[in-house]
Amino acid sequence: MDSFIVISLIKVVVVFAALMTTLLYLQWVERKVIAHIQIRPGPYRVGPHGLLQPVADVIKLITKEDLIPPHVNKTLYIAAPFLAITMALISISVIPFGPVIEVAGYKTMMQLTDLNIGVLFVLAVSSMGVYGIALAGWSSNNKYALLGGLRSSAQMISYELPLSLAIAAPLLISNTLSLRELVERQSGGIWNWNILHGPFPQIISFVVFLIAAFAETNRVPFDLPEAENELVAGFHTEYSSMKFASFFMAEYANMITVSAMATLLFLGGWVAPWPAAYGSSLVPTAIFAFAGVMALFHGIHPARRRDRHTLPVFGIIFLVIAAIFLLPAVQGWLVPLFWFAAKTGGILFAFMWIRGTLPRFRYDQLMGFTWKFLFPVAILNLLVTGLLVALV
Amino acid sequence: MDVILFLIFAIIAVVCAINVVVQTHPISSAISLVGVMGSLAVLYLLLGAEFIAAAQVIVYAGAIMVLFVFVIMLLNAGAESKKGRSFMVQLLGVPLLIGLLVLLGWFVQRLYPAGASMHFGGFQGGTARDVGRALFGPYLLPFEVTSILVLIAIVGAIVLARKEMD
Numbered sequence: 001m002d003s004f005i006v007i008s009l010i011k012v013v014v015v016f017a018a019l020m021t022t023l024l025y026l027q028w029v030e031r032k033v034i035a036h037i038q039i040r041p042g043p044y045r046v047g048p049h050g051l052l053q054p055v056a057d058v059i060k061l062i063t064k065e066d067l068i069p070p071h072v073n074k075t076l077y078i079a080a081p082f083l084a085i086t087m088a089l090i091s092i093s094v095i096p097f098g099p100v101i102e103v104a105g106y107k108t109m110m111q112l113t114d115l116n117i118g119v120l121f122v123l124a125v126s127s128m129g130v131y132g133i134a135l136a137g138w139s140s141n142n143k144y145a146l147l148g149g150l151r152s153s154a155q156m157i158s159y160e161l162p163l164s165l166a167i168a169a170p171l172l173i174s175n176t177l178s179l180r181e182l183v184e185r186q187s188g189g190i191w192n193w194n195i196l197h198g199p200f201p202q203i204i205s206f207v208v209f210l211i212a213a214f215a216e217t218n219r220v221p222f223d224l225p226e227a228e229n230e231l232v233a234g235f236h237t238e239y240s241s242m243k244f245a246s247f248f249m250a251e252y253a254n255m256i257t258v259s260a261m262a263t264l265l266f267l268g269g270w271v272a273p274w275p276a277a278y279g280s281s282l283v284p285t286a287i288f289a290f291a292g293v294m295a296l297f298h299g300i301h302p303a304r305r306r307d308r309h310t311l312p313v314f315g316i317i318f319l320v321i322a323a324i325f326l327l328p329a330v331q332g333w334l335v336p337l338f339w340f341a342a343k344t345g346g347i348l349f350a351f352m353w354i355r356g357t358l359p360r361f362r363y364d365q366l367m368g369f370t371w372k373f374l375f376p377v378a379i380l381n382l383l384v385t386g387l388l389v390a391l392v
Numbered sequence: 393m394d395v396i397l398f399l400i401f402a403i404i405a406v407v408c409a410i411n412v413v414v415q416t417h418p419i420s421s422a423i424s425l426v427g428v429m430g431s432l433a434v435l436y437l438l439l440g441a442e443f444i445a446a447a448q449v450i451v452y453a454g455a456i457m458v459l460f461v462f463v464i465m466l467l468n469a470g471a472e473s474k475k476g477r478s479f480m481v482q483l484l485g486v487p488l489l490i491g492l493l494v495l496l497g498w499f500v501q502r503l504y505p506a507g508a509s510m511h512f513g514g515f516q517g518g519t520a521r522d523v524g525r526a527l528f529g530p531y532l533l534p535f536e537v538t539s540i541l542v543l544i545a546i547v548g549a550i551v552l553a554r555k556e557m558d
Contacts, residue, residue, distance in 0.1 A: 073419075076419070076420075076423070115442075116442060116519060116520070117442050117443060117446050117520060120443070120446035120447075120450065120520075121446060123446075123450055123454075124446050124449035124450045124453075124454060127449070127450055127453070127454025127455065127458070128449065128453060128454055130454070130458050131423075131426070131458070131461070134458065134461055134462065134465065135419075135423075135461075137465070138419060138461075138465050146465065146468075149465065150462065150465055150466060153458055153461065153462045153465075154462065156458075157455065157458055157459065157462070160454075160455070177520050
């Protein structure tokens with residue numbers, strides 16, 4: 001019992017630290033990706049390739065003056081960002097990152113807790129997240145913030161329906177609500193993943209899920225709640241310092257959660273695309289070794305003067321990581337973690353890619369799209385899936 | 393442990409429920425109601441009814457109350473004033489409340505003797521699978537009738553709103 005508590009505490013600390021670092025650097029990655037889409041270098045001054053920019057941003061946000069405008073409803077104004085960030089961070093506790101592993105004699109899951117109703121838990125927590133945004137908009141006592149909060153709650157209620165229906169279809173195939181079992185049912189290879197497997201491949205519900213997830217996280221092209229050319233900054237207009245940062249972090253944490261959910265539900269979680277017997281465990285080594293060699297090559301032939309020193313260092317780091325993936329002692333948990341991170345990261349990259357390419361919806365288009373198109377498509381998909389599961 | 397958790401969340405539920413009535417601002421009342429729903433979900437969880445608990449949060453706290461808050465925000469309802477309470481109500485309210493509580497307690501005592509009460513953690517059949525089997529097995533007819541009732545209510549709401557629009 002005691003060792004259970006100690007292990008759980010260690011796991012909480014590790015997962016929280018990893019999540020916070022990811023949140024920090026996801027923002028850097030997004031700025032870099034969008035910058036390269038728009039043919040500019042992005043953050044470049046603070047640290048090599050702007051790698052210390054997130055740290056600088058955090059220091060800036062913490063040391064900023066924390067203004068509370070005099071006309072706000074104070075209790076709810078302070079509670080709203082806490083609510084948003086808490087609900088965004090809680091759902092990570094049921095996300096499994098890898099299989100059951102053994103560390104120093106203790107068997108433990110790469111997951112904080114395995115609930116029987118993991119999928120429902122994530123849905124419940126994310127549906128509570130609306131309050132943070134809605135209350136922030138209302139308590140600010142500002143018309144732009146109020147409009148942002150109203151738009152956000154209407155949008156999230158509407159898109160929750162296709163989202164839940166899109167989740168229900170793969171659950172019918174996997175026949176479980178536990179996220180861990182969901183992944184275990186998809187093991188074996190890419191042909192067993194829910195997106196390709198089963199009596200009815202879940203490609204449609206995967207696309208519906210992704211579209212609804214974009215709307216749930218208030219991302220482009222559904223970022224109406226904070227449309228800056230209409231609403232200044234939407235629901236967080238009146239927030240500054242760490243309270244603003246809480247909303248910012250909540251948005252990124254929600255992005256990570258929905259990407260992880262898409263990975264677990266449709267893309268087989270930490271399962272490799274083909275069995276390890278055919279060399280799938282060598283893929284991470286190959287990718288990192290290739291990246292290392294590329295970085296070394298460009299370090300020897302630098303395009304910019306600064307690259308002469310930074311790129312060889314990155315190259316050596318990548319090669320060391322590639323070597324670590326070959327160690328049999330860590331392969332058991334590092335390779336599944338790599339596949340999970342690669343799939344989740346791929347979906348996160350799609351989030352950024354779409355932000356860099358698509359314009360914003362108009363509000364009536366946004367509502368018409370979900371009620372007249374997405375919702376019927378999700379229902380039809382669920383009906384066909386249910387029928388085929390019952391027949392086969 | 394179970395009893396301590398029950399006491400904590402039962403007290404939160406009751407305090408929030410009183411707060412719903414006491415608060416003058418509709419938004420504060422609605423938020424208190426969310427608190428009631430949330431602590432009820434925890435009580436269901438303590439009884440082992442995990443699916444009901446999740447459904448409680450998703451449907452009541454997550455969907456219905458968000459709609460409440462949305463409508464209150466949309467109408468921009470201001471704070472109500474506490475006026476117009478009659479002398480008789482103030483005089484008789486507390487004794488009547490105590491009488492009602494005593495009566496309720498007496499009924500519960502009579503209907504459920506000490507041996508028959510439910511213990512925390514001892515409840516079986518609260519998983520999603522059990523609930524599904526119950527809904528589509530012995531309770532299929534009531535379940536379908538309820539769903540048709542809900543459908544009628546939705547259609548009725550649309551018809552009423554239409555009339556207003558024309």
